[in-house]
Amino acid sequence: MTTTTPKTPAPALRPSPHWLRLPRWSFAQRRPRSALALGLGLLALIVLATIFVPMLSPYTATAISGKPLMPPSPQHLFGTDTAGRDVFVRTWLGGRNDLMMVVLVVLGSSIIGTMVGVVASMSSQITDSVLMRLTDALISFPGMIIVMAIALVFSGIGEVGPFPRGALPAVIAIIAINWASYTRLVRGEALSLRSRDFITAATLLGYSKTRIIVRHLLPNLATTVVAYMVVDAIVAVVTIAGMPFIGAGIQPPAPEWGSLMLAGSTVLYSAWWVTVMPGLVVTVYGIALSLIADSLLAEVDGGAR
Amino acid sequence: MSEVLLEVVDAEFRYARGLPPAATGINLQVRPGDSVGIVGESGSGKTTVGRGLVGSLFPSSGSVLVQGRGWKGVRRRDPVRRIVQMVFQDPYASLNPMLSAQATVAEVIRVWDGAKPSVAASRAEQVLAEVGLTGEVIRRRPALLSGGQRQRVGIARALACEPQVLVADEPTSALDVSVQANVLNLLLDLKASRGLALVLISHDLSVVDYLTDRALVMLNGEVVEHGDTHTLLQNPSHEYTKTLISSIPGSSLANA
Numbered sequence: 001m002t003t004t005t006p007k008t009p010a011p012a013l014r015p016s017p018h019w020l021r022l023p024r025w026s027f028a029q030r031r032p033r034s035a036l037a038l039g040l041g042l043l044a045l046i047v048l049a050t051i052f053v054p055m056l057s058p059y060t061a062t063a064i065s066g067k068p069l070m071p072p073s074p075q076h077l078f079g080t081d082t083a084g085r086d087v088f089v090r091t092w093l094g095g096r097n098d099l100m101m102v103v104l105v106v107l108g109s110s111i112i113g114t115m116v117g118v119v120a121s122m123s124s125q126i127t128d129s130v131l132m133r134l135t136d137a138l139i140s141f142p143g144m145i146i147v148m149a150i151a152l153v154f155s156g157i158g159e160v161g162p163f164p165r166g167a168l169p170a171v172i173a174i175i176a177i178n179w180a181s182y183t184r185l186v187r188g189e190a191l192s193l194r195s196r197d198f199i200t201a202a203t204l205l206g207y208s209k210t211r212i213i214v215r216h217l218l219p220n221l222a223t224t225v226v227a228y229m230v231v232d233a234i235v236a237v238v239t240i241a242g243m244p245f246i247g248a249g250i251q252p253p254a255p256e257w258g259s260l261m262l263a264g265s266t267v268l269y270s271a272w273w274v275t276v277m278p279g280l281v282v283t284v285y286g287i288a289l290s291l292i293a294d295s296l297l298a299e300v301d302g303g304a305r
Numbered sequence: 306m307s308e309v310l311l312e313v314v315d316a317e318f319r320y321a322r323g324l325p326p327a328a329t330g331i332n333l334q335v336r337p338g339d340s341v342g343i344v345g346e347s348g349s350g351k352t353t354v355g356r357g358l359v360g361s362l363f364p365s366s367g368s369v370l371v372q373g374r375g376w377k378g379v380r381r382r383d384p385v386r387r388i389v390q391m392v393f394q395d396p397y398a399s400l401n402p403m404l405s406a407q408a409t410v411a412e413v414i415r416v417w418d419g420a421k422p423s424v425a426a427s428r429a430e431q432v433l434a435e436v437g438l439t440g441e442v443i444r445r446r447p448a449l450l451s452g453g454q455r456q457r458v459g460i461a462r463a464l465a466c467e468p469q470v471l472v473a474d475e476p477t478s479a480l481d482v483s484v485q486a487n488v489l490n491l492l493l494d495l496k497a498s499r500g501l502a503l504v505l506i507s508h509d510l511s512v513v514d515y516l517t518d519r520a521l522v523m524l525n526g527e528v529v530e531h532g533d534t535h536t537l538l539q540n541p542s543h544e545y546t547k548t549l550i551s552s553i554p555g556s557s558l559a560n561a
Binding site: 196197200201202203204205206208211215216219220 | 390
């Protein structure tokens with residue numbers, strides 16, 4: 001018996017949810033590979049800068065290195081802040097703190113959210129209802145209020161390893177509300193996957209629930225979850241950067257993008273660089289992750305068509 | 306007479322309480338080597354009966370017995386599961402997109418026989434060779450396989466369980482005409498070489514005529530006619546069967 005050679009690659013993955021789909025005119029939709037390369041390149045630059053700038057700079061983030069509010073110059077590329085500290089080194093050290101927190105938030109939220117979502121999708125109707133109502137409650141409640149409350153509860157946690165004071169309470173607080181969005185996403189996707197014949201086949205073949213989840217559900221959920229994690233990394237940095245505005249998050253004098261911008265807001269018109277320079281870095285970070293997320297989604301949608 | 310492998314006794318199937326039955330009054334016996342066709346138009350209830358046969362839908366009344374045991378209470382790893390396996394209609398949805406053909410089949414062998422990964426992989430290779438897939442093609446994921454190849458992987462996955470009854474739900478309806486004959490011949494070959502009993506669910510009377518000895522014709526969830534396939538198609542007694550036969554364009558059956 002002979003085998004036939006494949007004619008055209010057939011669809012491997014289902015399209016991403018409609019709310020994650022890209023407009024056809026977008027750069028990432030038309031040139032996903034270029035968008036991915038550009039996004040990864042920008043992100044790599046930011047990550048490298050957060051690692052090496054604080055190490056190689058002649059200035060430290062907390063020491064006074066010049067006169068207050070000096071404009072950008074070759075000595076101080078991003079100028080100095082109200083206390084005369086170098087904004088360049090503070091921006092990148094602040095970025096390091098932010099990115100470490102983002103990694104924890106995104107990993108923690110995705111792991112918890114995915115586990116709860118998969119369990120809900122595979123459980124009895126009662127368990128599913130209980131878990132999803134809890135999820136709905138978390139999603140519908142104003143996030144920042146819960147974040148503030150939880151961050152306050154855990155405010156006793158001091159400096160832990162590379163994390164400055166205030167970082168871990170903020171991470172715990174954000175994870176505590178953020179996992180719910182992953183659960184919503186994962187449960188919907190898992191329910192849709194469960195109706196497919198390969199899951200029915202696995203059930204008829206007597207596979208255990210654990211095997212069905214680990215070998216059949218999770219690998220097929222991965223693309224969607226990873227794409228959402230990249231999107232979430234943008235939201236997480238905005239949330240983390242917003243926390244100093246409500247008195248939570250990393251405590252001074254440790255730098256952090258949000259606290260840097262907040263500190264500069266009082267002198268915005270006379271010393272714009274204190275706010276604008278960290279803001280520009282945050283913007284480039286957001287653009288880099290958007291390009292990565294969009295190109296991943298474009299690949300998923302393209303593969304499914 | 307040989308033992309009954311699969312028996313349906315006056316079974317009725319509903320998808321939810323309060324809904325009308327999707328199939329009712331179903332009676333069927335399958336013995337080793339039998340080939341039974343279930344034929345009818347879309348919505349006639351034939352796939353529902355197929356789901357009932359493999360235990361993914363329990364009868365709301367009556368019974369479905371596998372070697373005398375009902376599906377209810379059969380645990381995941383109960384050996385009775387090995388007896389009846391299914392080949393699905395849609396080869397695109399019936400395979401895990403993340404697993405290669407070999408991994409798909411090897412998994413069944415690992416689960417049921419507790420074989421080591423290397424042993425399972427080598428036995429999977431043999432099963433895949435039995436359905437005509439050899440060489441590097443077995444290391445491909447479904448996205449890089451043609452429709453016919455995927456359906457062969459689906460058949461190999463069912464065979465890896467060493468079933469005695471294969472329930473094939475429209476196994477060729479999603480395939481190109483050129484590939485359909487290959488898959489049907491493969492099923493015939495396997496039936497002969499393994500002594501399998503075959504339950505073929507199809508809307509295509511010519512496929513049922515080619516592959517089965519007995520047939521049930523279903524309409525609106527009920528069996529309206531049953532008997533020897535050839536006789537049934539040559540001398541239909543029910544109006545619906547006559548309509549089905551006359552609707553086959555250019556078929557010798559239509560002119561019977």
